[in-house]
Amino acid sequence: MHFIVDVINSLFNPVTYFFGSLIGFVAMIHYREKWTEPQLALKILGGVVVALILAMFNDHFRDISTKSDNVPIFIMVFGVGFFTWLSFRQAVVNDRRLAQGQPPVEKETSDKKVYVWPDLVYVEFIATIVAGIALLVWSLCLHAPLEESATQAWTPNPSKAPWYFLGLQEMLVYYDPWLAGVVFPSLIVVGLMAIPYIDKNPKGAGYYTFNERKFAILPFMFGFLVLWVSLIFLGTFLRGPGWNFFGPFEEWDLHKVVVLNNVNLSEYFWVKLLGFLGIGLPHNPIIRELPGSLLIGAYLIALPPWLTKKSAFLMGLLERMGVARYAVLIFLAFSMAALPIKMLLRWSIHLKYIVAIPEVFFNI
Amino acid sequence: MLEGLKKKIDEMMANKPSPEAVKNAIAEGQIWKSIFRHGYPDTPRNRIMAVLSNVFLHLHPVKVRHSGVKMSYTWCMGGLSFFLFLNLTVTGVLLMFYYRPTAEYAYYDIVALREHVPLGIMRELHRWGAHAMVIAVWLHMFRVFMTGSYKPPREFNWVIGVVLLLLTLLLSFTGYLLPWDQLAMWAITVGTNMARATPFLGYEGPGASMLQVGGVKLVTGGSDIHFALLGGHFVSEATLLRFYVLHCVFIPIVAATLMAIHFWRVRKDGGISGPL
Ligand code: HEM
Numbered sequence: 001m002h003f004i005v006d007v008i009n010s011l012f013n014p015v016t017y018f019f020g021s022l023i024g025f026v027a028m029i030h031y032r033e034k035w036t037e038p039q040l041a042l043k044i045l046g047g048v049v050v051a052l053i054l055a056m057f058n059d060h061f062r063d064i065s066t067k068s069d070n071v072p073i074f075i076m077v078f079g080v081g082f083f084t085w086l087s088f089r090q091a092v093v094n095d096r097r098l099a100q101g102q103p104p105v106e107k108e109t110s111d112k113k114v115y116v117w118p119d120l121v122y123v124e125f126i127a128t129i130v131a132g133i134a135l136l137v138w139s140l141c142l143h144a145p146l147e148e149s150a151t152q153a154w155t156p157n158p159s160k161a162p163w164y165f166l167g168l169q170e171m172l173v174y175y176d177p178w179l180a181g182v183v184f185p186s187l188i189v190v191g192l193m194a195i196p197y198i199d200k201n202p203k204g205a206g207y208y209t210f211n212e213r214k215f216a217i218l219p220f221m222f223g224f225l226v227l228w229v230s231l232i233f234l235g236t237f238l239r240g241p242g243w244n245f246f247g248p249f250e251e252w253d254l255h256k257v258v259v260l261n262n263v264n265l266s267e268y269f270w271v272k273l274l275g276f277l278g279i280g281l282p283h284n285p286i287i288r289e290l291p292g293s294l295l296i297g298a299y300l301i302a303l304p305p306w307l308t309k310k311s312a313f314l315m316g317l318l319e320r321m322g323v324a325r326y327a328v329l330i331f332l333a334f335s336m337a338a339l340p341i342k343m344l345l346r347w348s349i350h351l352k353y354i355v356a357i358p359e360v361f362f363n364i
Numbered sequence: 365m366l367e368g369l370k371k372k373i374d375e376m377m378a379n380k381p382s383p384e385a386v387k388n389a390i391a392e393g394q395i396w397k398s399i400f401r402h403g404y405p406d407t408p409r410n411r412i413m414a415v416l417s418n419v420f421l422h423l424h425p426v427k428v429r430h431s432g433v434k435m436s437y438t439w440c441m442g443g444l445s446f447f448l449f450l451n452l453t454v455t456g457v458l459l460m461f462y463y464r465p466t467a468e469y470a471y472y473d474i475v476a477l478r479e480h481v482p483l484g485i486m487r488e489l490h491r492w493g494a495h496a497m498v499i500a501v502w503l504h505m506f507r508v509f510m511t512g513s514y515k516p517p518r519e520f521n522w523v524i525g526v527v528l529l530l531l532t533l534l535l536s537f538t539g540y541l542l543p544w545d546q547l548a549m550w551a552i553t554v555g556t557n558m559a560r561a562t563p564f565l566g567y568e569g570p571g572a573s574m575l576q577v578g579g580v581k582l583v584t585g586g587s588d589i590h591f592a593l594l595g596g597h598f599v600s601e602a603t604l605l606r607f608y609v610l611h612c613v614f615i616p617i618v619a620a621t622l623m624a625i626h627f628w629r630v631r632k633d634g635g636i637s638g639p640l
Contacts, residue, residue: 069547072495076502083439083503087510090436103639106437109430110638116424117405117414120433127440128447135451135496139488146478149471150549152598159550162540164498164533169554178569181558192526195509196519205515206637213512220509361561362570 005058009247012238014173015347018340021230025222028084032210036089048081058249064237068145073163073236080229084221090208104207157241157254166235167228173243174342176353176363184335191332195220198329200321223336262352265292285357292355296364304330423627425635432636437511441504445532446623448497452535455490456612463542465608467601470544494536501532513637521629524622531619538611541604552607553599559590566590 028035035041056062064070094104114120161169171180195216204213238245240252269291270281282288308314308330318326345351355364381389390396391404402413415421431437462481463473477487505525508514514522541552564571565588572583585597595602630636 069495072492072499075496076499079499079503080506083506086436086439087507091510106431107639109434110432112430113427114430114433115408115411115415115427117411117421119430120424120428121421123433123435123440124443127435127443131444131447132451135448135489135493136485138492139485142488142492143478144487144491144543145545145547146474146543147545147547150467150544150546150599152549152600156546156550159554161554162537162551164536165555168558177558177561178563178566182562182566182569189526189530192505192529193523196514196516196522199515202515204512206511206513206639208510209512216512217510224506357570360570360573361568 005249009250012245012247014234014245014343017230017234017238018343021226025226029218029221032088032092036085036092038089041085041089045081055248060251061237061249068142069163070236071142073232077229077233080225084225087208088210091210094207094209095211098209098212104209106207110206158239158243158252160235160239163232163236166239167231169243170231170235170239171339174339174346176361178361179364184339187332187335191336194328194332198321198325198332200325219333219336227336227339262346262350264353264356265295265351266356268349268351285359289355289357292353292364295354300331300334304334423624423631425631428635429638431638438636439503439507441500441507445497445500445504446627448493448500449619449623451493452490452497453616455486455493456616458486459490460612465542465604467544467604470542470604474543474545494539498532498536501529505529511637515637518629518633518637521626521633524626524629528619528622528626531615531622535611535615535619538607538615541599541607542611544604549599552603556590556593556599559593560588562589 035044056065065074090105094106097104160166168180168185171184174180175184199213199216201213201216203209204216210217237248240246240250241254241256242258244256244258246252246256266281266288270279270288304327308318308326317329321329342351342354345354353363355362357363387404400414401417403410405411405414412426415424415426459477462477464470474487477484508522508525537552537555541548560566560568562569564575565583566572567581567583567585567588567590569583569588572588573581575582585591591597593603593606594600595606
């Protein structure tokens with residue numbers, strides 16, 4: 001038993017977690033025809049439930065999962081899982097029909113109109129009652145948490161933001177607060193708002209489909225499942241004191257020390273690469289950070305046009321969308337990719353900052 | 365005279381009116397008519413009237429696509445978000461009867477809610493309802509995305525929706541502080557620390573040190589956006605009051621207004637989306 005627990009714990013770290021969720025995502029898209037079949041889906045659900053029950057035998061895991069404020073996370077994870085299944089199921093069924101030249105299922109009833117009273121009102125009525133009862137039962141069974149009275153005198157460790165912001169808190173590992181806490185959240189909001197104006201594909205409005213809207217669904221789902229929901233899960237269950245990473249069944253040790261030997265790009269460039277010149281780190285921050293700044297500039301300004309010219313697919317996209325829409329799309333896509341890219345750089349070469357001018361808090 | 369009355373009652377008992385007749389008597393009576401202005405909605409005309417003449421129901425159209433009322437299509441998530449918002453409004457008002465947003469009372473008012481109110485689950489209904497609303501709004505956005513319902517003519521309603529999503533999170537976040545326990549204080553501390561790093565506006569943000577007049581910094585720890593948000597250098601009683609007012613007054617009013625617009629737009633954009 002201990003052996004299994006140890007193996008599972010040692011399998012978990014930020015790298016395996018990220019790649020695991022990435023592989024899971026790719027598999028989910030690729031095998032959508034298979035797992036959307038109700039029988040297989042039920043088996044998967046059964047497997048997850050059994051695994052969860054087994055995991056509950058572990059004291060540490062049970063302690064964390066039954067903290068009353070973490071219960072909503074299970075509801076969210078199962079909710080997102082179920083509705084991902086439901087939407088993909090309907091999309092797969094519709095895609096099959098569309099492939100045979102038939103209209104989507106929704107079409108069969110969409111021309112028929114029904115009276116709001118009673119057809120809609122009674123659905124609303126029943127849904128209200130069911131939701132009301134569910135909320136009542138939940139409230140009767142589970143107490144709202146209350147800890148000691150607030151004090152500035154001591155800081156709990158770990159200090160975590162409310163669960164729905166844990167994805168952002170996880171970003172703080174890789175980016176400074178001005179990016180992880182301000183710029184990226186703003187871009188998420190702006191990016192979401194921009195979706196209807198970027199996605200000019202007239203197909204797939206008003207029914208579930210995957211094939212007709214692949215290039216809209218893929219980035220959205222990647223952001224939602226891999227970069228948002230899964231990071232919330234990570235932040236809740238796998239981040240302990242000092243925001244250190246712990247396996248799911250690993251006791252949170254307050255004194256766990258993780259050696260951070262992360263290195264700035266400027267150091268890589270001036271000291272390691274050009275070390276033979278013996279100039280060392282330049283004192284002037286502008287010169288010191290020139291390589292990193294050029295790299296960021298190249299990433300945001302030079303790489304998109306170059307990639308566009310190279311790729312027939314992107315060229316077609318540009319032609320269909322027009323320059324302005326395309327530019328916004330690419331900027332948003334590159335901003336979203338910035339998180340996994342920084343993760344990879346951190347894990348592979350221990351890169352701390354690409355540009356680091358701590359004098360003015362400008363660290364990337 | 366008593367005899368006469370007794371006879372009348374006996375007569376009435378003898379031929380009991382059918383439920384149908386009672387229903388008709390009520391639905392045709394003056395009181396019912398004065399409230400609803402139409403008969404019982406079981407004829408097409410009265411069903412139309414039911415929706416048109418009711419201020420709440422008239423946010424709906426009279427008729428909707430059959431495909432649009434199916435649970436498998438909308439998942440009921442928009443409606444559920446709204447239901448949870450209503451639940452939060454009601455339970456929130458009840459909580460406000462007991463709760464005083466000061467460092468001296470806040471925590472003990474919450475303790476009292478738990479210990480002195482018999483079967484007191486208002487706090488639970490409010491807290492779990494808030495968590496559920498965050499989840500419901502995410503799932504609602506997810507379904508709107510998956511059905512491509514943001515496509516013309518519904519683009520702008522999606523934008524309003526994103527603002528509602530933001531407001532939902534902010535409502536939840538500002539409310540998180542109010543119990544005034546360690547969980548609350550430090551979650552809000554972690555969350556609001558970010559504001560210090562706002563470019564130009566936060567004193568630890570890039571660019572802030574550039575904002576100077578004659579060598580005097582404009583953005584300092586005592587004048588930046590973090591200070592404005594908290595009413596101090598760190599989470600304190602001033603923050604509690606600020607978050608309380610935002611949580612109980614300002615954000616709910618904005619959110620309710622936007623919801624009215626959101627629902628109105630669903631209707632004006634042609635009802636729940638469906639295939640052409
Ligand atoms: C407080 C939050 C919200 C409430 C109470 C709410 C409520 C509703 C309701 C009741 C509907 C009718 C259809 C349905 O139930 O699905 C609806 C439709 C819609 N919502 Fe929301 N919503 C909220 C947030 C959002 C968000 C976050 C988005 C997107 C980012 C959004 C975008 C839309 C759109 C585009 C429609 C039209 C869908 C269609 O015609 O099929 N809403 N909303």
